């Protein structure tokens with residue numbers, strides 16, 4: 001088995017006494033792609049936010065390469081630099097152009113040489129097809145382009161773990177693909193990732209393991225083939241049904257005006 | 263209109279204007295510093311300091327500058343703090359302006375989406391870097407119109423400086439009227455000189471506003 005990158009043990013998260021994540025344990029190994037799915041409000045975003053300590057936690061422990069990470073960690077900044085997060089609404093900095101968005105953290109937080117980071121940034125922008133947009137401002141880009149910039153920005157920090165929270169949920173359908181392809185490419189490179197998505201086809205393609213969350217607990221987990229084709233729990237089966245549509249009656253007998261029977 | 267009188271006293275007004283501008287700039291600069299610190303304390307709800315800051319903001323915004331000046335000029339020496347007229351003018355402007363600027367900056371910071379801060383933190387930037395590189399530039403852009411209005415308001419407020427016998431524009435005009443009864447000419451010069459100070463500030467202000475609007479926003 002590969003080295004463990006992330007170990008979540010008995011995590012509990014509450015908002016004003018209401019439990020949102022309940023005794024959740026999960027280990028992510030190096031190079032593994034985990035896709036977290038589940039109904040709205042089940043705690044997917046909260047889980048990701050706990051992993052890079054954007055939320056305080058009420059119980060359990062999260063460890064990154066063995067080191068506990070929480071809001072109380074002394075070296076929280078260093079730890080967060082190892083975790084790249086991509087948000088649903090990109091969260092680029094609107095007052096900086098694409099290149100400055102990407103360079104800010106490597107140069108200021110990691111104290112790396114601007115020229116070296118710039119070279120890397122340009123190469124990565126090239127890989128996602130945006131080499132000629134380095135000087136553009138976020139408002140001049142489409143949603144799909146913004147999200148690809150956000151991914152490059154995260155990558156330039158050399159993270160050991162990438163978190164994606166519904167990164168295509170705010171995109172028009174024709175832009176979803178360009179972003180998902182970038183993520184598939186990252187999976188092929190052997191990146192360790194924790195992905196939240198509602199795109200089931202994509203989940204099946206990218207995941208090494210599916211985690212199905214329900215009411216803050218892991219309800220079912222397993223390889224995507226098993227999960228999608230033969231879910232073990234009723235809850236998962238019901239959830240997956242919400243993505244397929246069926247007509248009850250397809251024997252089109254037709255109806256003439258004036259003959260409507262209600 | 264007595265043009266000879268006007269020509270004769272232009273240099274006097276120039277001197278007074280220079281004084282007004284000098285104290286204005288120093289006072290407003292201090293007000294901006296005060297406002298930034300207080301605005302940040304207000305926004306982050308720093309425990310005890312936050313209370314003090316909001317009391318200060320209410321006090322400074324709800325009392326006239328004239329009274330603040332009297333307090334500094336006549337009141338402070340009673341507890342052993344001596345101030346000359348210039349320092350008093352600057353301090354008064356800083357005290358008054360600090361409250362207005364604090365509110366302007368606080369509302370600017372509040373207008374920046376909280377998730378921008380999270381986005382910066384998740385990249386591993388520390389608190390100070392996050393504020394400096396990510397939050398403040400956006401906050402300042404948002405508060406630019408209110409900021410420019412504050413600067414113009416504060417410059418106009420300098421007209422009460424004469425009350426603590428600072429030889430500013432207002433003082434000069436009153437003085438000349440008292441001596442020569444040339445009311446029309448004295449007031450004419452007063453208006454002209456205030457316009458000369460304020461118009462460029464206004465123009466510069468609207469350029470800044472336009473730039474700030476362009477610099478941000480609209481995702």
Ligand SMILES: Nc1ncnc2c1ncn2[C@@H]1O[C@H](COP(=O)(O)OP(=O)(O)OP(=O)(O)O)[C@@H](O)[C@H]1O
Pocket residue numbers: 015016020038039040041042043044045046047
């Ligand atoms: N800041 C907050 N304060 C209080 N409750 C919150 C807060 N953030 C989330 N919650 C609650 O926690 C639960 C889990 O929220 P979360 O955002 O993690 O769900 P999710 O699985 O990401 O849902 P979605 O698919 O809609 O994004 C929800 O019931 C939500 O109402």
Ligand SMILES: [Mg+2]
Pocket residue numbers: 044045046165166
């Ligand atoms: Mg969510």
